[in-house]
Amino acid sequence: MTDVLPEMPMFPMARATGCPFDPSPELSRRLGQAPVSRVRLWDGSTPWLVTRYADVRALLADPRVSVDVAQPGFPHTNAVSKARDAHMKTLMQMDAPEHIAQRRILTSDFMIRRMEALRPRIQRIVDDLIDEMLAGPNPVDLVEAFALPVPSLVICELLGAPYTARDLFQRVSRTLVMDEPDPEQAMAASEELNAYLEELVDKKNAEPGDDVFSRLAVEQYRTGAMTRREIATAGQLLLVAGHDTTATMIALGTTALLAHPDQLSAVRDGGDPALVANAAEELLRYLSITHTEARRVAREDLEIGGRLIRRGDGIIVVKSIANRDPSAFPDPDTLDVHRRARHHVAFGFGAHQCLGQSLARVELQVVYGTLYRRIPTLALAVPLEQLTFKENAVFYGVRELPVTW
Amino acid sequence: MRITVDQDACIGSGQCVLSSPEVFDQRDADGVVVLLQDSPEPGLREDVHEAARICPALAITLTPP
Ligand code: HEM
Numbered sequence: 016m017t018d019v020l021p022e023m024p025m026f027p028m029a030r031a032t033g034c035p036f037d038p039s040p041e042l043s044r045r046l047g048q049a050p051v052s053r054v055r056l057w058d059g060s061t062p063w064l065v066t067r068y069a070d071v072r073a074l075l076a077d078p079r080v081s082v083d084v085a086q087p088g089f090p091h092t093n094a095v096s097k098a099r100d101a102h103m104k105t106l107m108q109m110d111a112p113e114h115i116a117q118r119r120i121l122t123s124d125f126m127i128r129r130m131e132a133l134r135p136r137i138q139r140i141v142d143d144l145i146d147e148m149l150a151g152p153n154p155v156d157l158v159e160a161f162a163l164p165v166p167s168l169v170i171c172e173l174l175g176a177p178y179t180a181r182d183l184f185q186r187v188s189r190t191l192v193m194d195e196p197d198p199e200q201a202m203a204a205s206e207e208l209n210a211y212l213e214e215l216v217d218k219k220n221a222e223p224g225d226d227v228f229s230r231l232a233v234e235q236y237r238t239g240a241m242t243r244r245e246i247a248t249a250g251q252l253l254l255v256a257g258h259d260t261t262a263t264m265i266a267l268g269t270t271a272l273l274a275h276p277d278q279l280s281a282v283r284d285g286g287d288p289a290l291v292a293n294a295a296e297e298l299l300r301y302l303s304i305t306h307t308e309a310r311r312v313a314r315e316d317l318e319i320g321g322r323l324i325r326r327g328d329g330i331i332v333v334k335s336i337a338n339r340d341p342s343a344f345p346d347p348d349t350l351d352v353h354r355r356a357r358h359h360v361a362f363g364f365g366a367h368q369c370l371g372q373s374l375a376r377v378e379l380q381v382v383y384g385t386l387y388r389r390i391p392t393l394a395l396a397v398p399l400e401q402l403t404f405k406e407n408a409v410f411y412g413v414r415e416l417p418v419t420w
Numbered sequence: 421m422r423i424t425v426d427q428d429a430c431i432g433s434g435q436c437v438l439s440s441p442e443v444f445d446q447r448d449a450d451g452v453v454v455l456l457q458d459s460p461e462p463g464l465r466e467d468v469h470e471a472a473r474i475c476p477a478l479a480i481t482l483t484p485p
């Protein structure tokens with residue numbers, strides 16, 4: 016009986032070798048056999064794991080479920096996230112009603128209408144980077160040459176940070192999301208970024224431009240509604256959340272399409288923006304890059320999937336498995352850019368659903384709609400089996416993506 | 421079909437606008453949902469159903485007329 020599930024396995028669980036796009040088989044088996052069950056974490060704690068699509072949505076929208084990282088039962092991802100949570104509170108760590116008030120300060124800057132207005136600018140950034148790549152060495156690492164610079168340029172411009180700060184942003188966000196993070200190093204990096212961003216608030220206050228930081232400086236700092244520190248913290252969240260996520264989707268999405276040539280040619284040769292948009296949703300679903308999943312703690316006793324979760328228990332809400340639940344996505348392990356996938360939970364669900372999703376959508380649509388069309392011969396420069404993946408990082412991605420054309 | 425939205429619960433995700441821009445919009449000041457029409461013609465209903473299903477804040481309610 017190889018199918019018997021161990022009583023309380025360690026989380027996260029390893030993926031199968033040779034299947035870089037699929038979640039861990041052991042995790043997948045829970046969906047059918049133990050959809051709500053306990054696991055053990057790095058620090059010995061034993062939170063619940065919730066895997067079904069319907070349960071995941073129900074829990075993430077349930078007001079009895081909290082993101083309060085100070086609760087002893089809160090399931091921390093690793094020592095770094097635990098240390099960081101203890102010293103920095105962003106809207107990701109706030110419950111209602113504080114959360115919605117804070118979130119509404121930022122929502123207008125990331126609204127669809129605003130992000131659509133940015134589309135021509137993002138198209139320009141993407142085209143320029145492709146021009147540079149085509150003029151440079153071949154083969155090249157697509158992660159460094161393209162996947163990272165796209166969101167860096169975009170988020171710097173949107174926030175109003177000079178692009179020269181990009182090295183600092185990349186270094187800090189890498190320290191915070193890397194494979195084997197070191198808590199002290201991460202804290203120092205986070206402090207360095209905060210100091211930089213506090214200074215930026217002063218600069219924008221003195222000389223406002225047309226960007227998010229200027230608006231926060233004028234509307235929030237000048238009026239005394241937010242301190243410099245609070246604005247810097249919000250800025251750090253936007254930089255870290257808006258940077259590696261999109262970069263990871265660009266590089267891993269390209270890897271997945273290169274490994275599924277029929278899907279790639281549908282995206283490349285269709286000439287249909289609606290299909291490209293659909294492909295972006297399907298890749299978000301299929302890849303579910305935030306594989307450390309959504310972490311929560313129960314504020315009250317609650318029942319989910321026939322199990323009783325006690326007040327104070329930690330909960331890991333496994334979006335990657337929910338996104339492979341056949342009850343919501345028929346034939347879920349197939350990458351199918353034509354399927355309707357927009358009800359995926361790759362951006363989360365409930366009050367904390369991704370604030371930057373409209374930006375991410377425009378970036379991914381421009382990238383997927385442009386890169387393969389402009390470089391139709393794009394191919395891996397090494398066999399797929401030689402690529403290595405960020406198994407333990409906050410976002411699951413490909414480390415380097417050597418491509419040729 | 422009649423649509424109601426709960427503006428207090430809305431988190432400004434924009435998902436409804438993406439599904440059905442003829443029916444939903446977002447306020448400039450804070451991204452909160454605004455209803456452009458509350459009893460859409462039959463041709464728009466499928467999109468409205470999708471919006472209600474996808475809304476992360478469960479802020480869209482559909483009732484028979
Ligand atoms: C493809 C890219 C992206 C993915 C897959 C992604 C995924 C997610 C997920 C799953 C959450 C919810 C976390 C939870 O429930 O605990 C989230 C929240 C968030 N994301 Fe994204 N994200 C992406 C891009 C972005 C971008 C471009 C930005 C901003 C500029 C951004 C900013 C945020 C913020 C601020 C939150 C916290 C929202 C809150 O707590 O209310 N994200 N994201």
Ligand code: SF4
Nearest residue numbers: 430431433434436475
């Ligand atoms: S989908 Fe829901 S939360 Fe998002 S903007 Fe519309 S009403 Fe608000």
